[in-house]
Amino acid sequence: MKSKEKISTFIETCYNLKPEKLFMSELKWKYLVRSAMRGKNIMILGSAGQGKTFAVQCLVDALDRRADYFYLNMGATQDPRATLIGNTHFNKNTGTLFDESPFVKAIRTPHAIIHLDELSRAHPDAWNILLTPIDYIQRYLRLDEKLGSELVKVAEGVSFIATANVGNEYTATRVMDKALLDRFTVKIEVDLPSPDQELELVKLHCSDANMKIMDNVTQISAMTRAFTKESKLSKFISTRSVIEMAELTMDGFNLVELAEMVIYPDYPDDGGVDSERTLVKQTVQKFVTTAATSKPIYNATSGKGGNPPPF
Numbered sequence: 001m002k003s004k005e006k007i008s009t010f011i012e013t014c015y016n017l018k019p020e021k022l023f024m025s026e027l028k029w030k031y032l033v034r035s036a037m038r039g040k041n042i043m044i045l046g047s048a049g050q051g052k053t054f055a056v057q058c059l060v061d062a063l064d065r066r067a068d069y070f071y072l073n074m075g076a077t078q079d080p081r082a083t084l085i086g087n088t089h090f091n092k093n094t095g096t097l098f099d100e101s102p103f104v105k106a107i108r109t110p111h112a113i114i115h116l117d118e119l120s121r122a123h124p125d126a127w128n129i130l131l132t133p134i135d136y137i138q139r140y141l142r143l144d145e146k147l148g149s150e151l152v153k154v155a156e157g158v159s160f161i162a163t164a165n166v167g168n169e170y171t172a173t174r175v176m177d178k179a180l181l182d183r184f185t186v187k188i189e190v191d192l193p194s195p196d197q198e199l200e201l202v203k204l205h206c207s208d209a210n211m212k213i214m215d216n217v218t219q220i221s222a223m224t225r226a227f228t229k230e231s232k233l234s235k236f237i238s239t240r241s242v243i244e245m246a247e248l249t250m251d252g253f254n255l256v257e258l259a260e261m262v263i264y265p266d267y268p269d270d271g272g273v274d275s276e277r278t279l280v281k282q283t284v285q286k287f288v289t290t291a292a293t294s295k296p297i298y299n300a301t302s303g304k305g306g307n308p309p310p311f
């Protein structure tokens with residue numbers, strides 16, 4: 001472990017360790033690194049596809065902690081006891097056997113980084129089980145009572161990092177338990193990039209993407225964010241979807257096609273002209289028209305008028 005001075009010098013200069021591909025402010029990155037190094041409970045909050053999971057991956061690499069990194073997808077947990085504590089098996093020759101969960105192994109590992117991904121989607125039983133191990137004072141996990149109520153102590157320097165979706169558009173996201181939320185003393189909300197910043201990200205993730213089309217896409221994405229704020233849309237186009245579309249442009253897809261395949265299906269079309277889909281279509285259309293004015297407009301029905309607009 002690093003000494004006190006070494007830790008503060010490391011934190012001061014840690015922005016150099018943030019990969020360029022991750023969009024996160026210097027202060028948030030510094031807070032994230034510092035909190036992980038101090039064994040704090042961290043919760044990264046934000047909408048879907050805005051880099052929460054990616055930020056944890058970047059952190060683990062920056063701190064060179066792959067060896068002590070444990071990943072649990074809490075959103076996919078069907079049986080919280082089995083995932084977080086373990087399973088008991090009965091064998092008539094050897095009797096009752098207890099199979100420890102990977103989580104138990106993780107909390108026994110000094111300086112482990114335990115990533116509780118999608119914690120907001122976890123079963124409430126999972127939240128209850130987590131209350132004592134993540135508590136800064138209690139720091140234990142009680143195993144199955146039938147096995148003598150063994151307590152597993154959380155090893156020194158263990159850091160829990162959870163990710164959670166916020167926003168009322170997430171129906172699968174339960175309202176998280178207050179006691180659990182309170183134990184995550186470090187909360188970091190991911191930033192939403194501006195169109196220019198998102199275009200920069202596209203360049204870094206997908207250098208061969210068609211930047212003309214992506215310039216339009218990032219502006220459309222920003223407009224969906226504004227509409228979400230005004231409650232005209234229930235969700236906005238995520239950075240994940242923007243990067244997905246950048247990849248599609250490398251394979252020759254144009255803006256109209258991207259919109260059909262990636263953007264529109266995310267928006268309900270019930271309500272006809274007042275539907276979310278109509279609003280998004282009108283938004284995309286503005287960019288298609290602007291881009292196509294210098295060329296004959298292709299008519300998809302008649303097939304006349306030249307090639308389909310490139311963007």
Ligand SMILES: Nc1ncnc2c1ncn2[C@@H]1O[C@H](COP(=O)(O)OP(=O)(O)OP(=O)(O)O)[C@@H](O)[C@H]1O
Pocket residue numbers: 021022023024046047048049050051052053054055118163165190201205239240241243
């Ligand atoms: N802030 C960002 N910086 C860099 N890349 C990003 C960012 N946000 C999203 N991306 C891109 O989108 C992909 C998906 O991001 P990620 O899986 O981290 O989203 P998430 O916030 O965890 O979403 P979910 O809530 O659906 O789990 C990343 O692999 C990356 O390519």
Ligand SMILES: [Mg+2]
Pocket residue numbers: 052053054117118163
């Ligand atoms: Mg995620």
